[in-house]
Amino acid sequence: MKIGILTSGGDCPGLNAVIRGAVLRGVISHEAEFVGFRWGWRGVVQGDIVPLPRQEVRGLSRQGGTILHSSRTNPFEGEGGGPENIQRMLDENGIDAIIAIGGEGTLTAARRLVDEGGINVVGVPKTIDNDLAATDYSFGFDTAVEIATEAIDRLRTTADSHGRCMVVEVMGRHVGWIALHSGMAGGAHAILIPEQPMSIDEICHYVESVRDRGRAPVIVVAEGFKLTDMEAEHSHKGLDAFNRPRLGGIAELLAPMIEARTGIESRDTVLGHIQRGGAPSAYDRVLATRLGMAAVDAVKDKAWGEMVTLRGTDIARVSIREATGNLNTVPQSRYDEARVLFG
Numbered sequence: 522m523k524i525g526i527l528t529s530g531g532d533c534p535g536l537n538a539v540i541r542g543a544v545l546r547g548v549i550s551h552e553a554e555f556v557g558f559r560w561g562w563r564g565v566v567q568g569d570i571v572p573l574p575r576q577e578v579r580g581l582s583r584q585g586g587t588i589l590h591s592s593r594t595n596p597f598e599g600e601g602g603g604p605e606n607i608q609r610m611l612d613e614n615g616i617d618a619i620i621a622i623g624g625e626g627t628l629t630a631a632r633r634l635v636d637e638g639g640i641n642v643v644g645v646p647k648t649i650d651n652d653l654a655a656t657d658y659s660f661g662f663d664t665a666v667e668i669a670t671e672a673i674d675r676l677r678t679t680a681d682s683h684g685r686c687m688v689v690e691v692m693g694r695h696v697g698w699i700a701l702h703s704g705m706a707g708g709a710h711a712i713l714i715p716e717q718p719m720s721i722d723e724i725c726h727y728v729e730s731v732r733d734r735g736r737a738p739v740i741v742v743a744e745g746f747k748l749t750d751m752e753a754e755h756s757h758k759g760l761d762a763f764n765r766p767r768l769g770g771i772a773e774l775l776a777p778m779i780e781a782r783t784g785i786e787s788r789d790t791v792l793g794h795i796q797r798g799g800a801p802s803a804y805d806r807v808l809a810t811r812l813g814m815a816a817v818d819a820v821k822d823k824a825w826g827e828m829v830t831l832r833g834t835d836i837a838r839v840s841i842r843e844a845t846g847n848l849n850t851v852p853q854s855r856y857d858e859a860r861v862l863f864g
Contacts, residue, residue: 524820604639645829650699669703690771713775
């Protein structure tokens, strides 16, 4: 059995731990052979393949990024794309199956390859945003929250020093999990998430309440947050390869609006890609390793079109269609918990 592994979409702490877990499980338990596709789906389309023997994955669990590199290539576009061409490439290289490690875009493409071309693909959920349905948590999320929380802690000290309002923007695309967790952990005075539009007047009410208590306001906002009078999320960076808007910059809009209405000097900080970088947390290393091992078992069982997932503390399997059909959004009850702490 020869298995190809790819990492696609945004990089994420824990990707290398998945690769290591898969290779070790496959070699030790199933006598499998592994290759890697470089640069995500682009490597599949172009046949850019490197061997992945056991010695290549030594010590990988603590290393950030991905040794296979990544891209946001759509495998249905460009020369060499599409199910027929991809199957031909797999046959020519004797590859029996693909383990696709990625988020919503990557796994949606994987599902189409299975449905439309019968390609043997198993998915592993990867996203710092924690926005994939059918898994309780995805690796990378815990590390991103830790990074964001540390940044909030640091920004709070400079906010207190100058009596400023700090607006801290975190990632998350269309869901607010990173903002919710880091905001609660960092003691934010308001947490703004896509699931809960809010008016600028409401935000300023929280800011003024904090100021009136002699504190410096700290606001955490998810990149996909919308004010109540906005028709769409703020995006000025165009579209990605899957025609999805590249979000970011909402904090840069909010800070001057807050200052104009409240008279409080306000500054924005967009954490951006720093949330993706560095070594994964211990939690993410363990989860990623377990998912990688489970993905190889799924290949052994020919569970094509399925994704390994975390349910409670157990690793299970679900269809990729179920995982990509809906977003894992922040429920009202979780937001109501946090709202008690606002202002």
